[in-house]
């Protein structure tokens with residue numbers, strides 16, 4: 230296909246504004262897939278995506294479209310995720326595109342992620358085609374949405390704005406025509422040395438690493454000798470082809486094309502998204518700058534429920550598929566060898582956990598998530614120096630600490646006027662400090678400073694429920710600021726259980742510790758003897774309960790037993806207690822979930 234007849238584009242939008250539905254419609258109109266295949270949303274094929282109804286991984290599909298001018302065009306569409314935790318996937322999709330459709334839901338108007346994704350597309354230098362979706366809905370506010378789009382940037386003030394219903398298909402043919410006439414064709418030279426960008430990769434146990442790539446210059450054929458420019462690894466092409474959206478082998482790929490490549494490389498670590506692929510014989514001079522994988526912000530321990538080796542392999546493959554997820558080995562006294570996982574947010578952690586189960590059949594035990602703290606020690610030679618702690622067990626004893634700082638975010642919440650009071654009440658409950666408030670018609674924009682550690686499951690669900698699902702949230706790292714935090718240790722049977730250590734804000738300590746021990750009483754598996762559970766902060770036991778024994782307590786006064794039987798029972802139970810001091814206690818996932826659910 231000539232370059233002038235190719236279009237590489239992404240669809241960007243706020244979560245749930247209809248990207249996947251539009252992607253499916255485009256594939257249906259161009260007959261890339263049959264109507265039957267479309268019964269399920271095709272591009273969302275990870276099980277987690279179907280369960281949550283959101284796109285997690287960006288997906289690519291090639292469509293052949295006969296335009297009104299009589300020519301056939303190759304439209305390579307890249308579906309992108311909309312959730313704030315997956316910005317990194319969006320950036321990758323944009324780097325491989327020349328244009329982007331900015332989709333806005335007419336019932337909600339411009340939202341936080343609409344703007345965030347638009348800014349990413351502007352940075353990538355893409356031409357933007359704005360499209361208003363869901364015009365079939367009775368709640369659609371088309372004129373207001375158009376006005377909001379026009380205000381986003383000077384180009385959009387002039388751009389044609391299409392109105393569609395991705396659900397019914399109304400207006401979708403016009404979108405295809407606009408893609409052909411409004412979005413640019415790729416530039417590049419087939420004769421130049423090969424220069425291709427890896428924008429996605431997956432691991433296949435039989436075929437090794439499979440990459441999705443965009444060719445900017447040159448061409449590719451079966452058996453070509455290639456090199457990954459960052460890792461310097463050389464390999465030859467096992468198979469190449471296009472994504473329709475299934476992998477379909479072809480004989481060549483040329484400048485401007487988007488496709489896949491089976492590398493045969495068995496070590497996932499050697500292939501990095503953002504790396505440049507070139508030819509060994511005619512290498513390109515300059516690789517792409519590459520993406521900067523974002524730094525993880527939330528950390529948790531990942532421990533095997535069954536087998537360490539299977540967990541390790543599955544985790545390594547997932548880190549390849551999702552470079553924003555990072556792992557390093559760690560060992561816990563209570564749980565044995567495992568990993569510390571770094572994530573972009575709580576939702577990201579949840580998705581990784583589910584993908585481990587769905588795609589690899591591996592169950593994983595996750596400890597309480599935490600953020601990275603900067604701990605300034607009392608006896609530090611240089612007052613500017615600090616200890617970076619992302620594992621609570623490494624949090625120093627309080628006697629050694631001068632002060633601690635924690636990551637603070639700027640959170641932008643956009644919510645309907647009638648829910649604003651409740652949203653503000655809850656955000657402040659989660660230690661949000663209001664910085665600004667702006668009126669945007671029927672929507673109110675609230676800007677808060679909020680500790681990252683407060684943005685957990687509870688905060689998200691509270692925000693959604695108090696705003697009846699309408700509030701949108703976007704966050705940006707602001708700075709590290711001093712925080713009054715303390716380490717909370719849990720002792721079971723008088724010995725500390727390292728996997729249950731976590732960091733909390735000091736003012737929450739009295740209430741939290743009380744709730745914690747009460748929950749643990751019912752989740753820690755019982756033994757034959759009573760087990761005291763203590764929550765300890767700065768050397769003081771703030772709360773205590775006893776996990777009741779599995780059977781009756783021989784020492785209980787109201788039991789009608791002979792004295793000698795009681796004494797015999799007591800002797801046995803004492804023996805058990807002593808043994809217990811050396812026994813590991815069992816920690817099922819419910820114990821950690823009980824901590825996650827805690828609210829002040």
Ligand SMILES: Nc1nc2c(ncn2[C@@H]2O[C@H](COP(=O)(O)OP(=O)(O)OP(=O)(O)O)[C@@H](O)[C@H]2O)c(=O)[nH]1
Pocket residue numbers: 242243244245246247248249250251282283284285309310311312362363364365366393394395396397
């Ligand atoms: N009424 C109406 N509903 C629509 C339209 N387009 C999409 N929807 C519905 O909106 C919801 C979200 O659509 P998706 O296509 O999954 O949204 P998305 O933007 O891909 O969402 P993420 O992948 O989670 O970012 C679904 O329930 C769709 O059925 C439309 O044109 N009209």
